[in-house]
Amino acid sequence: MNTPSTNPRLAVVIAAGGIGSRFASGSDAKHKQCFELKGISLYMWCLRSFLQNKRIAEIIVVAHQDIQNQINSELVAQLPEEALQKVRVVPGGKTRQESVFRGLRELAGNKVSADYVLVHDAARPFIKQSLIDATIDSVIKYGACTVAVPVSDTIKRVEQDTVKETLDRSNLYAVHTPQAGRLDWLLKAHEDAAEKNVAATDDAFILERCGHEVKIVEGDKYNIKVTVADDLQICAALSDMFLSQIMDV
Numbered sequence: 690m691n692t693p694s695t696n697p698r699l700a701v702v703i704a705a706g707g708i709g710s711r712f713a714s715g716s717d718a719k720h721k722q723c724f725e726l727k728g729i730s731l732y733m734w735c736l737r738s739f740l741q742n743k744r745i746a747e748i749i750v751v752a753h754q755d756i757q758n759q760i761n762s763e764l765v766a767q768l769p770e771e772a773l774q775k776v777r778v779v780p781g782g783k784t785r786q787e788s789v790f791r792g793l794r795e796l797a798g799n800k801v802s803a804d805y806v807l808v809h810d811a812a813r814p815f816i817k818q819s820l821i822d823a824t825i826d827s828v829i830k831y832g833a834c835t836v837a838v839p840v841s842d843t844i845k846r847v848e849q850d851t852v853k854e855t856l857d858r859s860n861l862y863a864v865h866t867p868q869a870g871r872l873d874w875l876l877k878a879h880e881d882a883a884e885k886n887v888a889a890t891d892d893a894f895i896l897e898r899c900g901h902e903v904k905i906v907e908g909d910k911y912n913i914k915v916t917v918a919d920d921l922q923i924c925a926a927l928s929d930m931f932l933s934q935i936m937d938v
Contacts, residue, residue, distance in 0.1 A: 700806050786889055
């Protein structure tokens with residue numbers, strides 16, 4: 690792939706392929722991406738935010754096969770035609786890593802492919818426009834970046850319920866999404882990880898292991914991730930702050 694142009698094309702991959710095994714079980718089992726805040730599915734919150742950003746040309750939603758039809762139906766019912774033209778839903782893989790890889794390959798197969806890609810978790814509903822723009826600016830300038838916040842708690846390394854070490858938190862960050870990179874870098878790094886059976890929980894690590902320097906974008910405390918059921922209750926309490934932000938789409 691050629692070096693990105695002076696007028697770069699930006700895309701987003703939204704990872705919505707997980708089954709949310711830590712979120713609910715038994716009779717309550719349901720893909721967490723489909724739980725609702727203010728009557729709006731969780732994944733739709735961040736999707737609408739990315740659609741509002743005029744710098745983003747295309748969005749790939751990588752979804753579990755069990756909810757693809759539901760997502761497609763909701764997109765048609767809730768989004769105007771202009772917005773629908775920017776969004777595609779593709780099947781995810783067995784892991785988040787595989788799902789993102791599929792999304793990247795989908796982008797690379799376009800006649801006009803993206804120069805840069807932002808990868809975001811569908812379970813992070815409250816992504817601000819200022820953070821999207823900061824991520825875009827950083828990835829264009831440096832080629833790879835991740836949103837992160839400094840660790841404020843004291844961090845201890847523990848083995849078998851016993852503290853073994855207290856870590857210096859001054860250089861520690863909690864990593865969020867979006868994580869972003871040049872499409873050619875991300876695609877090649879994912880290909881290499883797949884070939885060598887390297888498992889990763891985030892795309893920054895995949896870029897790091899291929900020698901790419903990943904810059905930090907200062908994150909936002911409200912960019913929380915829904916992992917367990919209690920997180921959804923926290924999001925419900927915060928949702929009024931962000932509802933007006935997403936309703937212009």
